Amino acid sequence: MQTPDKQLSDEQSREIAAIIREELARRRISRQTLAEQAKLSISTLEKALGGRRPFTLATTVRLEEALGVSLRKGADAPVVAVASNGNGDVAPDSLGAYSRRSMSWIAGAYVTLRPSFGEAGSIYAYRTEIAWDAMGSCYEFREAERQDAAYTQFGEVSVPNQSGHIYFVTNRNGQFRLITVSRPTIAGEMYGIINTLLAGRGSLLTPIAAPIAYVPMAGIAEPNYGRIAAGTPNYDLYRAHLQKIMDEPFAMFLQG
Structure with a gap:
C-alpha cells in the first residue's frame, strides 16, 4: 500500500x-x-x-x-489525451510556419543573461529551456532557476523568414512580454532585446527594455544563477556577453 x-x-x-x-x-x-x-x-x-x-x-x-486529470498510469481516471493543432511538425503561420526539423538546432538549455533591474552594475542570470511542443506544433521556451520564481515565464517561439530574427513571445491574458534575438552565432549564442514590465511599489508597472543574451549551457562550465555582482564567479564572462550586444551591434538603444 x-x-x-x-x-x-x-x-x-x-x-x-x-x-x-x-x-x-x-x-x-x-x-x-x-x-x-x-x-x-x-x-x-x-x-x-x-x-x-x-x-x-x-x-x-x-x-x-x-x-482535473489523472497523471498516473493505472489510475482509475484515464489520462486526458492532448490533441495537436493539426499542423504536425510545422508551426502555424502566426509563428512563421517553420518546421520542427529546420529549427532543431534551437532545442536545448541556455544560460540567460540580462542587466539586473534592481541593482545597478549587476547581472541577472537564469536558465531557459527550448523544446518542441507537439500540442501547439511549435517550439516553446520555459524559464527556470529564477531567483524571483513568481515571475517565471514560458511561451512560444516565433521565427518569421522576413526579419531573420527569433521572437520569444509570452502572452498572458493579453499582457505581452517580447524578446527579440538574432539568429545564433557560430557558437550558438543568441543576442537581442527584452521588452517587459518592471514591477515597482504596489501595483506600479513600468515598461522597460534591456539587452539579453542566450548562451548554450555547453559554453559555460559552471553556470551560476540569480543576481551576479562584480567580483563573483562568471561575472566578467557574463558581462562580456552583454557588452557584445552593444559592440557588434546586435541591438541598438536610442535616446532622444
Whole structure:
C-alpha cells in the first residue's frame, strides 16, 4: 500500500512532468498559478518538473485535483489525451510556419543573461529551456532557476523568414512580454532585446527594455544563477556577453 509521501519512480515522474507541461500549454496557465491551485510551493513544482526532485504521491494527487486529470498510469481516471493543432511538425503561420526539423538546432538549455533591474552594475542570470511542443506544433521556451520564481515565464517561439530574427513571445491574458534575438552565432549564442514590465511599489508597472543574451549551457562550465555582482564567479564572462550586444551591434538603444 502506498503512503501519501511515497516518492514515485524516475520514469513515473518524467511521464507526469510531460503531462503537466502539456496541460499548462493547452490551458495557457503559468506554473505559479498551478502551484497556487494545487496548494504547493512554486519551488516544489519547478524542481519536480525540471527532474531535480521526484514527484511524491501526495504532490501528484494535489496536482490531479487542481488539473482535473489523472497523471498516473493505472489510475482509475484515464489520462486526458492532448490533441495537436493539426499542423504536425510545422508551426502555424502566426509563428512563421517553420518546421520542427529546420529549427532543431534551437532545442536545448541556455544560460540567460540580462542587466539586473534592481541593482545597478549587476547581472541577472537564469536558465531557459527550448523544446518542441507537439500540442501547439511549435517550439516553446520555459524559464527556470529564477531567483524571483513568481515571475517565471514560458511561451512560444516565433521565427518569421522576413526579419531573420527569433521572437520569444509570452502572452498572458493579453499582457505581452517580447524578446527579440538574432539568429545564433557560430557558437550558438543568441543576442537581442527584452521588452517587459518592471514591477515597482504596489501595483506600479513600468515598461522597460534591456539587452539579453542566450548562451548554450555547453559554453559555460559552471553556470551560476540569480543576481551576479562584480567580483563573483562568471561575472566578467557574463558581462562580456552583454557588452557584445552593444559592440557588434546586435541591438541598438536610442535616446532622444
